[in-house]
Amino acid sequence: MPAGNNAEFHARRRFGQPLDSDPRSPFERDRDRILYSSSFRRLAGITQVAAVREHHLLHNRLTHSLKVAQVGRRMAQRLCKDYPDFANDVPGGPDGFPDIVESAGLAHDIGHPPFGHTAETVLHKKMSLHEGFEGNAQTFRALTKLAVHAHVDHGLNLTRATLDAVLKYPRYEGEEVSESADRTWPFRERGSKWGVYRSEEQDFNFAREGEVCPGERSLAAFLMDWADDVSYVTHDLYDYFRGGLMPLHALHSECSDEFMGFARARRKGAGYKDFEEDMFKEQYRDLKRLMPDRGWRDTREDRKILDKFQHELLTLFFNAVTVVDHHGRWQIRIDKIAEYQVEVIKELTFFYVIRRPGLAMVQRGQKKIIETLFDDLMEMFARHRKGAKDPDHPVPMLLDDIYDGMVRHEKVSGFNRPHEERRARAVCDYICALTEDQAINLCERLSGNSVSQGSIFGTWF
Template sequence: MEVAMPVNRSAKFHEERRYGMPLDHDPRTPFERDRDRILYSSAFRRLAGVTQVAAVRELHLLHNRLTHSLKVAQVGRRIAQYLCMKHSDFAENVPGGPIGFPDIVESAGLAHDIGHPPFGHTAEAVLQTKMSKYGGFEGNAQTFRAITKLAVHAHVDHGLNLTRASLNGVLKYPRYKGEEKSDSADLQWPYRQKGSKWGVYESEQHDFDFAREGEEVAGRRSLAAVLMDWADDISYVAHDLYDYFRGGLMPLHLLHNECSSEFMDFARSRRGKDGYDRFDEDAFSQQYTELKRIMPDRKWRDTRDDRKILDRFQHDLLNLFRFAITPVEVDGNWELNIDDVAEYQVEVIKELTFFYVIMRPGLAMVQHGQKKIIACLFDDLMEMFSSHRNGRVEPNHPVPALLDDIYDRMVKHEQISGFSRSDENRRARSVCDFVCALTEDQAINLYERITGNSVTQGSIFGTWF
């Protein structure tokens, strides 16, 4: 599919920051500084304690959100470098040019999951329900809020103060809640141009307008965001597949001779729910057959040869996907063309992950408990915080200092920006921000302190199923 890029603007335009920068003699480019301040932020470091799919304290060595983000950044950077090296005309017309553009894409990859709460999408579903009457919740919108408001940097009082280009690169879904429905007629699988969700809160309007200035099509991703999204999918299907096979969750070695009808019916039923347009079932089936030919053909026993075979398979996947994207100039604008074969292969692996891993009873049981933890934290913190703010705080109900600080800074920011909301709405958003700043161990520990209940971190590998 093709993704259009906005008309190129001056280098200074893309390098601008919302709040300016102090004069100094730092030899780094503005985009190198973006990359470094994300990497060194506590908001990024927290991702080591946040799940990717399985819990971060599993006995098996699995990817967490930190290692996932590092690999998304690396894959995205290498694709950007490759495109700039192979296509000089294209390289001279991207934000940051051939030197800065890879830094922009890498920064977007590093930052893309910063706003995701403990327990990943499990907690996100709970917070979507809890925040439904307070402006909603979405992990990507929380990421944009984190880097523009909540994350800490020594020289600014508002987030990380990234450049316009880096902020725009992080916007995976550059529109407000409800706007994704207004342009749904334009959305066709695989959604690379706009995505199918929303990704910014109304409270970040000024930051959003700054990041999107100069974009000619509302809701369309920047070029860096397209590459970040593609790198995110590549990392998800290549690196996480590595975990699932080693952990015995996905029997890749058996797929060569396995009847595929059950899997195909499962995948088709999920597409029916999601309403995929422009989807070719025959192409999906064909690429499933093609992928089976390169999958490991022996059971995992954790030998050196097993690791070499799996590394070779992962290497083959990465090469299939990262070289499947090419720039094309159309009517004076540059567009990206992602090969349909690669798109279908990525979709096959995503569906295999749902079929063998995400729909497992063991994972569902763990996630059921995680939902209860997040729901309890939100409700109890809301009650405690409301009493605290009304001067009725009880000695045995102390409010975390960070929660108080988030609220106070929210009041300050809204006085400056002119954004208005009720105090109840403000308390709810503060609690949501606080929960999203926790690691999974911190969430469990706080839950135990509030409720007096002891929690054992669950495992999806429990044999009692």
């Protein structure tokens, strides 16, 4: 049978345990530390797909994360109830494992910059000489270095189990992903990206201690990743239909040849392995039968119909999760049909929403904002430091503080990077601490586009 759970090992924190008599479990504390952090609250100002200023009531990164956490927790609770042997072996046991998965769901997007994946692309290019940029790696960095807790100087000082659960892609940039059988689509065991910077190597080693398969997600991270996908394809689909972006009611009758060709081309570009095209088509046909049969008019009946559709999807994906004892190790399995249904909805989202010219134009402007911020802050910070923090060359106070904190942490850890790289990483960290409104406001101030509305009371920067 799989190795037993060592409660003390998984509940350990890298920088010591609290000494007070708080009745909460270590994993309940993790959840509360994340929930009450300013890094988490900031997600209310970060886009999911459309801009957070849209007039329609759309999910942002905060509401998305809350639902990922809720879906993940309920799945973990069901698995612990249905599989008692599994529940007794997983980190935290039947009481703590749901807390761990929920915490990972709350935290999984904390590192995302303003404008989401659009900004990720820009920052990765800007950081190409300095290990690059990756939103999941930035999340791990935020939790272990940048987020603030009253009693530690190293992020939130979360337990080993929670840190491991956040690692959706537990490897560094450039590390090869195994080409063994478990790397065939849909990549659930490992994923296809990377998710940690070298500067967090000691934190990464602490989180991954005891994991027997390098590069493979922990059970909690696996479940959080599925909950992330489920939330994305159900709750965001709800938004797109209500906003008139995705004509779910028209899928019953409209020709699907164009969509099928689009989806097939995207998979070819992504290099999917062992993907079954016939299964994809079959699940597209089955999902169409569940779709609302009329367009959105914002009536109570419309909301009931859409809620029923969303409930049916959530039930399908919720019940698709099982566990097995595979050669002495527990593995979580997702039903094949559910995987293809999720893929269909992802492709529908790209087809109807993400490739829209209107969104592309908005993203073009967002890229320019991030490019301008990065370049201007790099230049300002260089002058600021050369002038020994001369008041004639000011920078945002938080940027200065992030840089000084980086120097302190590197002295302790022994990780010593060149000044230019440290400066660039500090600028990235600062940009990833902003909401989208703050990024726009700061860009306008630096460019002079809103100088007539400038104010000395801009204390947030």
